[in-house]
Structures are given as C-alpha cells and as structure tokens.
Amino acid sequence: MEVIKYSGGIEPFNPEKIKYTILDAGGSKKLAEEAVQKVTKEYHKGMTTKEILNILLKFLKKEPGVSERYDLKRAIMSLGPSGFPFETFFANLLNYYDYTTKVGEKLIGNGRVYEIDIIAEKNINSQRKKFMIECKYHNKLGIRTKIHHAKHTYQKFLKLQKYNFNQPWLTTNTKCSLDTLNYAKKVNLKITSWKYPKNESLKDLIKNKKLYPITILKFLPKEIKEKLYNSKILILKDLFKYNKTDLIRITGLTKKEIEMVTREARDILGNTSQSL
Numbered sequence: 120m121e122v123i124k125y126s127g128g129i130e131p132f133n134p135e136k137i138k139y140t141i142l143d144a145g146g147s148k149k150l151a152e153e154a155v156q157k158v159t160k161e162y163h164k165g166m167t168t169k170e171i172l173n174i175l176l177k178f179l180k181k182e183p184g185v186s187e188r189y190d191l192k193r194a195i196m197s198l199g200p201s202g203f204p205f206e207t208f209f210a211n212l213l214n215y216y217d218y219t220t221k222v223g224e225k226l227i228g229n230g231r232v233y234e235i236d237i238i239a240e241k242n243i244n245s246q247r248k249k250f251m252i253e254c255k256y257h258n259k260l261g262i263r264t265k266i267h268h269a270k271h272t273y274q275k276f277l278k279l280q281k282y283n284f285n286q287p288w289l290t291t292n293t294k295c296s297l298d299t300l301n302y303a304k305k306v307n308l309k310i311t312s313w314k315y316p317k318n319e320s321l322k323d324l325i326k327n328k329k330l331y332p333i334t335i336l337k338f339l340p341k342e343i344k345e346k347l348y349n350s351k352i353l354i355l356k357d358l359f360k361y362n363k364t365d366l367i368r369i370t371g372l373t374k375k376e377i378e379m380v381t382r383e384a385r386d387i388l389g390n391t392s393q394s395l
Contacts, residue, residue, distance in 0.1 A: 123167045125261030132166075134159060137175070144189040145389060146182055154178050183386035187335050191325065192313065194335035195292045196258050203334060203348050205256035206236040209290055209321075211354050212330050213239050228278035235279075239288070250309070251276050251284040255291040264291040264312060266299045273306050292321060329388050331355045336383050343380065346370045355384050 120132035134155045141151040157178050158171055172190070179186040187194070198205045210220040218239040225234050237252035253272040255264050269289055276287035288309040295303075295312045303310045314320045325331060333339075333347050333355055350370045352358060358366065358381055366377050 120162060122171065123165065125168060125259075127261070132162060137171070141175070141179065141185070141189065144179075144185050144191075146179060146185040146189070150179065150182050150185065184389055187337065187383075187387045188331070190337065191322070191331065191335065192260070192292075194332055194337065195321070195325075196260070197334045197337075198256070198292075198332060203332070203344075203353060205292060206252075206254040208332055208353050209252070209254055210237045210239070211357075212324055213237070215328055215330055215354075216324070217241055226279055226282055228275075228281070231278075233275055233279060235275075238284075248285045249283060250286055250288045251279060251282075252288040252290060255289065257291070257293045260293075262293050264289070264293055264295045264299060266296060266302050269295075269299045269302050269308055269310075273308050276308075290321065329356060331387055335387060336380065339380065339383065343372060343376055346372055347380070355388060358384050 121129050122132050124130055137158060138151045138155050141154055142148065146154075154175055158174055161174060176186050176190055179189055195205075195208075198208055204222075206222055210222050213220050218241045220240075221238045222236065223234060224238050225232050227233070235251055236254040237250075239250045239252055241248055241250075251272075253268075253275065255268045257264070268291070272287050272289045276284060286307060286309050288311070289303070290311040291313070293313055295310060295315060300310060300315065302308070310316065311319065311321055311324070313322055317323075331354070333344055333353055335355065336344070347353075347358075347370060352370070361369070363374070363377055366372065367374060370377070372380070
C-alpha cells in the first residue's frame with residue numbers, strides 16, 4: 120500500500136505514522152485508533168497524502184482543538200497569503216523565548232542598503248548574542264529550502280560585519296535540503312526549519328509553548344483575522360493578555376466576535392482555565 124506525497128513522490132502507507140501524529144496533536148488514543156481505521160477503510164490505489172489529510176481533519180473534529188492543531192503546518196503556510204508576514208510571526212515567537220527583536224531594519228554594507236528580516240538579541244551563557252535572521256517562507260507543501268537561500272543569508276552576514284552580529288540565522292517553514300544543512304554547518308549558519316534541529320525546530324518552538332498563529336483559527340472570517348493582526352495579535356496566546364473590554368476596544372470586534380474567537384482559542388490551547 121502506497122500514497123502519493125505533495126511533492127509527487129511515493130511513500131508506503133503508514134498507519135502508525137498517522138496514529139503518532141494525532142497523539143502528537145493532543146488527540147486521545149481512542150481517537151487516533153479510530154482515525155487510522157477510518158483512513159484504512161477509505162484507502163484506494165493512488166491515494167494522496169492530501170486526501171488522507173482532508174479525511175482526518177473532518178474526523179478529528181470529534182475532540183475540540185485536535186483538528187486545528189493537527190493542521191498546524193498549513194496554518195503556518197497560510198500566514199503569507201493571508202497578509203500576515205512570516206517574519207513578524209517568527210519574531211513574536213522568539214520574544215516568548217527571551218529574545219528582543221526588530222523586524223525589517225535597513226542596514227548599509229559595502230555602500231548598499233540591505234533589509235534584514237529580523238535582528239534578534241539574547242543573553243546566552245552570560246553573553247549578549249546578536250543574530251541576523253533571514254526568513255524563507257513557502258506557501259506550498261513539498262517544497263524544500265535550497266542551498267542558495269543559505270548562501271544568500273551568509274553573504275549578507277559577511278557584508279554587514281560592522282554591525283557586530285555573532286551569527287547568521289536562516290529560518291523557514293518547510294524542510295531544508297541536505298546540501299543546505301551541510302553548508303550551514305561549514306559556515307556556522309544557524310538553521311531553524313519545520314523539523315530541524317531536533318527539539319528546537321519551528322514546530323517544536325511553537326508546540327513547546329503553544330504559540331499557535333491566529334491563522335490556525337481556519338473557520339474564522341478573514342476580516343476578523345485581519346483586525347486581530349492589525350492590533351498586533353498574531354499569536355493565539357496573546358488574546359489572553361487582555362480583558363474582554365480591552366480586546367473589543369483595540370480590535371474593533373464585537374462582543375459576540377470576541378467570544379467566538381476566544382472560545383475557539385481555548386479549544387486549541389487546551390486550557391479552559393484561561394479567562395478574559
């Protein structure tokens with residue numbers, strides 16, 4: 120039994136992988152086992168991973184928030200087309216890990232102006248470290264970040280040495296090719312991709328502190344998402360920094376809309392103790 124991946128390649132149909140990813144998204148063992156049975160029953164020759172995902176997303180609605188968390192990768196991929204820049208999201212993410220960040224700074228190197236996606240600083244081992252971060256965002260599944268993106272980041276870092284950056288950093292919402300990772304090791308380029316490095320990947324950084332983007336609220340009307348973004352609320356958790364009255368004031372949403380948004384947010388965050 121085989122399935123066709125987004126990239127067009129073929130891989131073995133793996134029920135255990137489906138079960139693991141559902142448990143990883145916070146689903147119960149019972150839900151995971153039933154979901155595997157559902158997909159296995161509907162399996163057909165030439166089935167795609169996209170078909171499997173669509174079956175699962177409908178089935179996983181049986182438990183609040185699981186379907187949304189399971190579809191985290193596509194929530195990240197919907198940042199760009201929705202008008203929510205990936206670099207802004209990643210900068211906000213880093214703030215939760217004690218980095219101070221600036222987005223879209225313009226610096227001069229070799230007589231040329233360079234725009235830096237993110238400048239991040241953090242105290243590490245009693246020393247202040249400064250990073251030049253370039254973000255490579257993809258809005259389609261199955262695309263890998265290639266070596267030329269890594270080389271571009273490193274060359275920009277070299278041209279801006281007078282700003283005393285300690286290390287260049289490339290972050291992406293997809294996987295990196297093997298030659299990209301090998302090149303990064305050679306030049307001491309920090310990489311953060313969807314599943315790399317282990318325990319510090321983009322997926323890990325999001326899940327470890329439940330820093331889901333507001334685009335994970337996939338059934339929320341676009342105009343509501345835009346009002347949240349324009350109010351500097353790009354991470355779901357940030358909703359709970361405010362009381363209901365302040366959220367209505369700063370977002371321009373109605374009381375009913377705020378209640379709908381926060382209800383969905385609680386389901387995804389899995390924390391009903393949070394209140395407004």
